[in-house]
Amino acid sequence: MHRRLRTASLALLATLAAASTCLAAEGMGTGRAGIGGQLGGSTFWADGDYSNGVIQRLAFGGHFRYMMSNHWRWQVSPGFTWTTYTSQILTPVPDGSNPPGNPGGHPAIEPKSSNLTLLLPMTFEVQYVIHHGKWFTHIGAGPGVYRVWVENHRQVLVDPASFRRHQGLYPGISGEIGIERFLKSLPSTSLELSTVTHWVFARDDAAFPTGYNSFIGATEFRIGGNFYFDTSRLKRSKAQELPASHSKK
DSSP, X not given: XXXXXXXXXXXXXXXXXXXXXXXXXXXXXTTEEEEEEEEEEEEEEESGGGTTTXXXXXXXXXXXXXXXXXXXXXXXXXXXXXXXXXXXSBOSSOOTTSOTTSTTOOOSSOBGGGEEEEEEEEEEEEEEEEEETTEEEEEEEEEEEEEEEEEETTEEOBOTTTOOBSEEEEEXXXXXXXXXXXXXXXXXXXXXXXXXXXXXXXXXXXXXXSSSOSOEEEEEXXXXXXXXXXXXXXHHHHXXXXXXXXXXX
């Protein structure tokens, strides 16, 4: 899991580096786009088994933005976060994939620290941007698709009643508030501090009647950077790359 997070972070940094060498731009305005990434932490505050006894863990998010006007933009944002649990409470769901009594089976009652909940968001937001000189504040919201899965001892948990693997795709919504500032020496680059909250409709009574069956509320606090560029430069570059017509013999 940590290896996947490091790989995604390095890939995003490589993309930012490549973009900065190919495209020159300054600031933020209509017709400009931006790519960026952030790291931080998250907490699961709802609901039921998902939030009972949580321990905060790292959160990662990337995004692509496009300025529709000086104040409105849209953003597509993939991310990843997870939570572990304290050993002071017991796991709410026995593992149906290897029940007690089988050779190598897990105990029926064990600390909840053997469980993990992992959340992979893909969100789309419309954001309103307020300008304050080199500072920009934004607030936005929109729908999302979320992959959720629960692990026990690093294996996907199986519900002991339905024998369904505890993983799936669910709809949800997200809301984000952030502030960013452009660097004086790199006017196309900004540093950003933001918080995003996810609400995931992850309840499925038929598949998971035993537990881990509720909505999920998670809030992330992240810091990172962005690189903005003029999309019209891309169109001009493509036009210049078109092959010239052959001269008549």
